[in-house]
Each structure stands twice: as C-alpha cells, then as structure tokens.
C-alpha cells in the first residue's frame with residue numbers, strides 16, 4: 001500500500017465554488033471530495049486517477065478521490081475547501097480566530113474505503 | 126427571446142469580492158433564464174437551484190414545515206432565552222440586513238462574527254496593527270504596471286478579476302497585459318501561476334521570512350540575508366526587490382495563502398510594512414482578495430455600528446472585541462455558546478470538525494436560501510431571498526467601494542432584512558414580557 005507524507009493545502013476551485021450553494025448535490029461531492037497530487041506522487045501511491053485515497057492528519061481522516069495536478073510539488077497535496085478538508089483540519093485558532101487551513105502535515109495513502117457523502121460526514125461528527 | 130422576456134443590464138454579481146457590475150440577466154417575468162458575462166461562479170449563483178421551500182422546525186429529531194411567523198417566533202424564543210448566543214456568517218447578504226443583525230445581537234447580548242474570521246480576518250488584524258495601504262481597483266486598472274498575486278489564485282476564486290481590474294484590463298494609462306508584468310508567488314503552480322510572466326514557488330509557511338528578507342534587502346542589509354529563504358535564492362530575492370523598486374505602480378493582491386497559513390496576521394503585518402517601505406522608491410499598494418461578495422461590507426457596518434470590524438461580543442452591555450476569544454471558531458471550541466444563529470453561511474462545511482462538534486449540542490438557527498450541511502444541525506430553518514438576485518441592498522467590493530446590488534425577480538421568500546426586522550421586534554417583545 002503506497003503512502004506519501006505531504007503538506008495539505010485547502011482552497012477554492014472553480015468547480016467547488018460553482019457548487020457551493022448546492023452542497024447537497026452529487027456535483028459538490030465530485031468537486032470537493034477530491035485530493036490533487038502530482039503524477040509522481042500518484043505513482044508512489046500506486047493508484048490511478050479516480051481511485052480513492054485516505055488523508056490522515058493529527059486531527060482526523062477523510063477518504064477522497066485522487067486527481068492529478070502537476071502544478072503541485074512533491075511535498076504538497078490539495079483538497080478543495082469543504083467538509084472533507086475540514087475533517088482533517090485542526091480547530092486551534094492560534095489565538096486569532098483562524099485555524100491553519102493551509103500547510104497541515106498529512107499522510108495520504110491508497111485505500112479500499114469509500115468516500116462519505118455530506119450527510120454521512122455530518123452524521124459522523 | 127419571447128415578448129415577456131426582459132434583459133436587465135449592469136447587474137452586479139453577488140458572488141465574490143470582485144463585484145463585477147456589467148452582467149446581463151434575462152428573465153421571463155418570473156424566473157431568470159440566462160446570465161451573460163458572469164464567470165462560472167457568478168452564473169451558477171444567479172441561476173440558482175432547488176430551494177428550501179418553506180420554514181422548518183425540528184421536532185422529535187425531524188424537520189417539519191412551519192410558517193414564517195412560527196419559525197421566527199421559535200428562533201426569537203431560543204435567542205432571547207440563551208445566556209451566550211453566537212451568530213456567524215453575514216458575508217453573503219447586504220449591509221441593510223447586517224445592520225439589523227447587529228441590533229439583534231446587541232439586544233440579546235450575543236457574540237457576532239463574520240466569515241472574515243476564517244478568511245481575511247488576519248488581514249484586518251494586520252491593518253489594525255500597521256495600517257492599510259490601498260487604492261481602488263480602478264486605479265489598478267488604469268495605472269498598474271506590476272501586478273503580484275501572492276497566495277491567491279483568481280483564475281479559480283475571482284475568475285474575472287484579471288480581465289476587469291488587474292492583469293488584462295485596459296485602462297487609461299495601461300493598454301492591458303502588454304503593459305504589465307504579472308508575478309505570482311505561491312506554494313504550488315496554480316492556473317494563475319501558469320499565466321504569469323514570472324512564477325516564484327515558495328515553501329509552505331515561509332511567507333513571513335521571505336517578506337523579512339525582502340525588507341532586509343530593501344533597507345540595504347542584504348549581507349545578512351542567507352543564500353536561500355523559503356525556497357527562493359538570495360540572488361532571486363534581490364532581483365525581485367529591484368523589480369518592485371522600479372515599478373511605476375505596483376500592487377500586491379494578497380490571498381488566503383497568507384491568512385490561513387503559519388504566522389497568519391503576522392504575514393500581513395510584514396507584507397504591509399514591505400509595501401510601506403517600497404513606497405520610498407515606487408508607488409506600491411496592497412489589496413486583499415476578499416472572497417464573499419459583501420464580506421468587506423460586514424466589516425464596514427460592524428465597524429460603524431460597534432467600533433470593531435468582526436468578532437464583537439455584546440454580553441457585557443458594551444462592545445468587547447478580542448479575536449481568538451470572540452471569534453466563532455473559538456466560542457464553539459470552548460463549547461461556550463448555548464445557541465447559534467447562522468446567516469448566509471455554512472460553518473458545518475467551513476469550520477474544522479472539532480469546532481463543528483458543539484453544533485450537535487445546542488439549538489442552531491439557520492437563515493439561508495439553500496439546504497447545506499449546516500441544515501443537518503439546524504433546529505429552525507428560515508429560507509430567505511437570495512440577496513443581490515431576489516433582494517436589493519448595498520455591498521462593498523474588495524477595495525471598499527460600495528455598490529448597489531439589485532432585485533432581479535420577485536419571489537415568495539422574504540429578504541434577510543425583513544426576517545431580522547421581524548426577529549428583532551419579536552425578541553424585544555419577548556424580553557419586554
């Protein structure tokens with residue numbers, strides 16, 4: 001089972017942004033329950049684009065679908081902002097109200113588990 | 126186009142802080158049928174999708190339909206019986222509704238925070254610390270010859286920003302991208318970076334030390350700068366500082382890459398100081414890439430009503446402002462609030478899981494046009510008209526310019542302003558009783 005250790009970055013994407021007022025839709029899951037890594041990391045993970053991977057941090061874990069983005073250096077994985085990214089984001093606000101949403105130490109690994117839908121994800125909280 | 130169809134021009138887009146004001150919307154008299162000139166984000170928002178049809182109240186674990194009167198009464202009871210109510214959101218609605226919200230929170234002695242606290246709140250803190258450089262986007266369009274996106278990716282988050290205001294825009298003294306240099310600083314090569322004349326890749330969490338190194342070079346002390354800082358060689362840093370000094374009019378558009386990473390508001394303090402110091406050599410400015418279309422408006426209204434721009438606590442009978450204590454994430458983390466009013470926002474999606482946990486244990490009131498993950502926790506749901514599409518009002522662009530967003534179609538839903546007007550009256554009635 002392949003795994004990589006990366007800094008996790010979350011942020012806006014066009015697909016996530018255009019479905020954010022429609023978060024109970026399948027389109028939102030397709031847009032936000034994803035993890036982008038570069039081709040080399042995809043090889044290390046031993047998975048193909050569209051397979052599921054598990055993202056684990058000190059704060060939690062989330063299963064998302066892997067996509068290729070060669071703009072990411074080897075040290076970075078990107079998950080669009082949303083409940084899947086937030087399942088692995090710490091809540092400490094550094095005394096200023098802002099959690100660290102970008103630059104979280106994470107382990108990404110291949111998995112047989114499936115991606116949770118929005119309702120299941122909320123139910124798991 | 127049929128005879129009843131109407132084209133509305135110069136529509137202001139209520140999605141992102143760019144507030145593009147040149148859209149064309151076609152209606153068939155009852156609904157919107159076409160949106161022209163908007164990007165994918167703006168178009169999807171204006172076209173809309175399935176709504177929460179009626180107010181809802183949770184009973185025996187299930188949401189059931191209710192009337193507006195019943196839902197507003199229930200929400201008002203919850204809020205007036207709470208010891209420590211918290212409210213959050215308010216960025217995707219208009220200033221008139223925000224003003225009512227401030228009065229409501231003052232009346233119930235609650236804590237009021239906006240989405241800024243997990244967005245550009247750190248920028249606001251830095252501005253309070255070291256001041257605000259700034260200009261309008263019109264100045265950028267007309268004059269800028271060096272455009273820098275630092276930790277921001279407008280191709281995805283503000284798709285028309287470059288064409289309307291910054292890189293490609295043709296202005297009085299600039300013919301467009303031929304007259305400008307585009308630099309992008311980011312930890313990964315984004316779509317915006319793909320278009321840049323120069324992309325500089327930096328190491329995650331190293332923005333603060335890069336700004337410090339640039340300031341050191343700028344002050345003539347490059348001998349103490351190490352050979353590499355945050356993934357950038359010293360030679361490159363010297364070249365970048367030199368390029369910035371030579372700009373006729375330079376602008377840094379700062380993004381969440383600065384606010385949501387290590388050092389948070391300190392990154393902004395440092396880059397604002399850098400901009401300040403470069404002004405000894407060149408005209409330079411900084412504009413935060415505000416996300417939600419009226420998050421800047423929340424800051425304005427909250428500041429003129431309370432003296433502070435977000436995270437205000439009315440529980441003492443006077444306004445208390447202490448981000449880190451009075452910010453929504455922190456109030457939830459401490460499990461301190463005993464009710465939660467969410468307005469035009471989705472904390473269940475946008476807050477870390479650990480902060481969302483407390484939402485299970487307290488009554489949650491949601492005022493929003495759409496069902497979203499926060500609805501899963503809501504005990505009272507009040508569907509509202511979409512501000513800027515179905516209700517008019519004032520919004521502030523990312524550069525602080527107020528624009529009037531419009532009502533494009535008539536709908537059965539009340540506006541946020543009407544909902545909070547009624548809630549405020551009800552709360553006063555209940556408290557008086």
Ligand code: SF4
Pocket residue numbers: 138139140141142143144145162163164165166167168283284285286
């Ligand atoms: S760039 Fe922003 S304001 Fe302009 S159309 Fe797109 S979403 Fe709307």
